[in-house]
Amino acid sequence: MPILYGANPTWADVTPVPQEDGGPHPLAAIAYAEEYSEAMGYLRAVMAANEYSQRVLGLTEHIISLNPAHYTVWLYRAKVLDQIGANLADEISWLNPTALQHLKNYQIWHHRQTIIDKLGSPEGEGPFISTMLEQDSKNYHVWSYRQWLVKRFDLFDEAELAWTESMIEADARNNSAWNHRWFLVVGRKGGQALEESIVDREIQYAKAAIRKAPQNQSPWNYLGGVVRRAQLPASSLKDFVLEFADLDEPDKVFSSHALDLLADIYTQDEDKKDEARKALDLLAVKYDPIRAHYWNYRKGLLDSSPAAQQIA
Amino acid sequence: MSLVSGPGRAGMADTPVELQLFVDKHVRYIQSLDTRKDELEYWLTEHLRLNGLYWGITALHLLGQPDALPRQGIIDFLLSCLHGNGGFGAAPGHDAHMLYTVSAVQILATLDAFDEFEERIKGGRKRIGQYIADLQDRETGTFAGDEWGERDTRFLYGALNALSLMGLLHLVDVEKAVEHVHSCANFDGGYGTRPGSESHAGQVFTCVGALTIAGRLDLVDQAKLGAWLSERQLKNGGLNGRPEKKEDVCYSWWVMSSLAMLNKLHWIDGEKLTAFILQCQDPEGGGLADRPGDMVDVFHTVFGIAGLSLLKYPGLQEVDPVYCMPRAVTKRCLGK
Ligand SMILES: [Zn+2]
Numbered sequence: 001m002p003i004l005y006g007a008n009p010t011w012a013d014v015t016p017v018p019q020e021d022g023g024p025h026p027l028a029a030i031a032y033a034e035e036y037s038e039a040m041g042y043l044r045a046v047m048a049a050n051e052y053s054q055r056v057l058g059l060t061e062h063i064i065s066l067n068p069a070h071y072t073v074w075l076y077r078a079k080v081l082d083q084i085g086a087n088l089a090d091e092i093s094w095l096n097p098t099a100l101q102h103l104k105n106y107q108i109w110h111h112r113q114t115i116i117d118k119l120g121s122p123e124g125e126g127p128f129i130s131t132m133l134e135q136d137s138k139n140y141h142v143w144s145y146r147q148w149l150v151k152r153f154d155l156f157d158e159a160e161l162a163w164t165e166s167m168i169e170a171d172a173r174n175n176s177a178w179n180h181r182w183f184l185v186v187g188r189k190g191g192q193a194l195e196e197s198i199v200d201r202e203i204q205y206a207k208a209a210i211r212k213a214p215q216n217q218s219p220w221n222y223l224g225g226v227v228r229r230a231q232l233p234a235s236s237l238k239d240f241v242l243e244f245a246d247l248d249e250p251d252k253v254f255s256s257h258a259l260d261l262l263a264d265i266y267t268q269d270e271d272k273k274d275e276a277r278k279a280l281d282l283l284a285v286k287y288d289p290i291r292a293h294y295w296n297y298r299k300g301l302l303d304s305s306p307a308a309q310q311i312a
Numbered sequence: 313m314s315l316v317s318g319p320g321r322a323g324m325a326d327t328p329v330e331l332q333l334f335v336d337k338h339v340r341y342i343q344s345l346d347t348r349k350d351e352l353e354y355w356l357t358e359h360l361r362l363n364g365l366y367w368g369i370t371a372l373h374l375l376g377q378p379d380a381l382p383r384q385g386i387i388d389f390l391l392s393c394l395h396g397n398g399g400f401g402a403a404p405g406h407d408a409h410m411l412y413t414v415s416a417v418q419i420l421a422t423l424d425a426f427d428e429f430e431e432r433i434k435g436g437r438k439r440i441g442q443y444i445a446d447l448q449d450r451e452t453g454t455f456a457g458d459e460w461g462e463r464d465t466r467f468l469y470g471a472l473n474a475l476s477l478m479g480l481l482h483l484v485d486v487e488k489a490v491e492h493v494h495s496c497a498n499f500d501g502g503y504g505t506r507p508g509s510e511s512h513a514g515q516v517f518t519c520v521g522a523l524t525i526a527g528r529l530d531l532v533d534q535a536k537l538g539a540w541l542s543e544r545q546l547k548n549g550g551l552n553g554r555p556e557k558k559e560d561v562c563y564s565w566w567v568m569s570s571l572a573m574l575n576k577l578h579w580i581d582g583e584k585l586t587a588f589i590l591q592c593q594d595p596e597g598g599g600l601a602d603r604p605g606d607m608v609d610v611f612h613t614v615f616g617i618a619g620l621s622l623l624k625y626p627g628l629q630e631v632d633p634v635y636c637m638p639r640a641v642t643k644r645c646l647g648k
Contacts, residue, residue, distance in 0.1 A: 173556040217555040
């Protein structure tokens with residue numbers, strides 16, 4: 001039965017511990033594939049003996065290559081690194097290809113975070129993240145890790161903003177990249193007011209992206225967010241919105257998001273209730289019928305008290 | 313909620329085949345999961361075993377087949393995953409973690425087995441509660457998943473979920489937890505894993521769920537979040553988890569349950585979503601996949617069925633949108 005460890009003299013002192021199946025019930029019995037089963041047997045043995053050594057590092061590496069989602073292995077590996085004072089730069093060199101092989105795994109990111117935190121330098125992380133994002137540009141774990149990196153090493157700078165812009169340029173529909181921009185520009189401010197020049201810059205930036213792809217949700221959300229954050233009235237966007245949705249030309253609506261915002265602007269204007277109703281009808285019937293119930297709900301608000309009309 | 317129209321109510325015999333839920337096939341599929349130990353896949357997913365058990369049991373209860381898995385075997389298995397510190401691992405020999413501990417509590421609640429558990433492990437319930445409570449960072453209100461300290465709103469939600477089911481919410485600082493959730497609210501109305509993280513429907517579910525348990529939905533910008541959630545519906549009826557992403561059956565649950573907690577479930581098209589979920593079934597082998605044509609798994613099976621329950625699909629038990637458990641069970645545990 002043993003294949004790799006049983007015949008290996010460096011492991012001769014260890015007796016593998018078989019899977020404990022918790023008693024005579026059918027819900028957990030022994031049937032690992034041989035390789036995995038053997039490696040796990042040795043892991044249980046070294047864990048029971050609290051062994052921290054180079055060979056255990058190799059063993060965890062082997063198990064992770066077979067099953068990276070096994071969180072107990074990651075935890076034990078982290079303990080081993082700590083106990084034997086391993087070279088952490090080597091750990092990162094090993095993690096890079098491992099992360100690329102297992103794109104959906106998230107344990108690996110927490111592990112990486114603790115290592116980089118101890119190393120105390122973000123060097124090399126930027127290029128590695130870019131390589132990861134080439135595989136999946138919206139990988140949630142990778143973007144979360146990037147935020148941590150920016151906070152940990154105070155990287156709220158022009159270079160980070162330029163990199164984020166390049167990500168948006170590559171794909172304006174990448175909502176993760178838009179969120180990162182918000183995090184860099186607005187989020188870091190906490191409750192503080194934004195400078196007027198920044199508000200202007202952000203509004204222009206979002207508008208330019210919308211003009212390129214008017215039906216893209218992300219820049220519309222961003223634009224609305226900046227306007228609200230700066231406490232500007234929604235009506236300040238009216239001229240812009242009319243570029244994409246004008247009630248005088250109901251057949252030429254280029255963006256349901258524009259029509260949504262237009263309805264909102266009209267709703268807040270006591271004299272424009274009919275226009276608001278018309279915009280919401282267009283959404284319910286023609287431009288976004290799958291959400292007809294929602295648009296009709298908004299229409300219902302038009303007849304209720306002004307306080308209930310603040311939608312956006 | 314009443315505005316959501318299910319598919320035809322004429323009874324299964326008159327339901328067109330594309331709108332049928334293959335109840336018996338799904339029951340058999342879930343029963344079969346544990347007999348597949350000769351497959352490597354079974355062992356490579358060992359780190360999800362306890363979650364998988366919760367998903368399977370919940371699906372069976374919602375399908376009205378609560379006895380389709382052996383109760384005693386389940387309880388024995390749970391006990392074999394319990395650590396001395398009151399936490400549960402995914403399987404015997406795995407470290408304790410918040411996510412498995414929550415699943416274990418949910419299973420005990422669903423099987424109405426707290427008393428039996430207490431008989432076998434004296435003071436066991438309290439010990440579980442203490443394990444969870446010790447994972448709270450009292451400064452920030454957040455929760456870690458285990459001793460290694462990764463923070464995520466999923467863990468915070470899980471903690472409030474399990475503690476409330478056991479009547480032990482007083483062991484943690486709920487107010488601080490609420491403050492933390494509130495700090496994860498984003499400019500688009502949604503919530504992420506940590507302050508600043510991108511809005512994600514799964515994370516919205518955990519945050520709105522936590523706030524519902526804490527009785528603090530007043531902190532949510534409900535119109536804005538409701539609009540964001542309803543925007544998740546795509547033309548094919550399915551729901552995605554973030555803007556510009558693909559539809560996926562599990563998001564039926566994260567999005568719909570959040571809308572249900574906000575009383576806005578009628579903002580999406582229930583008929584089209586029902587049809588989408590039903591298309592994700594394997595009509596022969598049973599089980600549901602993330603989208604039509606893909607491989608089925610127990611995760612998408614339970615969330616598809618729970619979604620159909622929220623949509624009032626005929627013949628299913630009512631699901632509690634906050635806990636993803638049968639409503640009858642949460643009523644019994646919470647007394648409301
Ligand atoms: Zn899914």
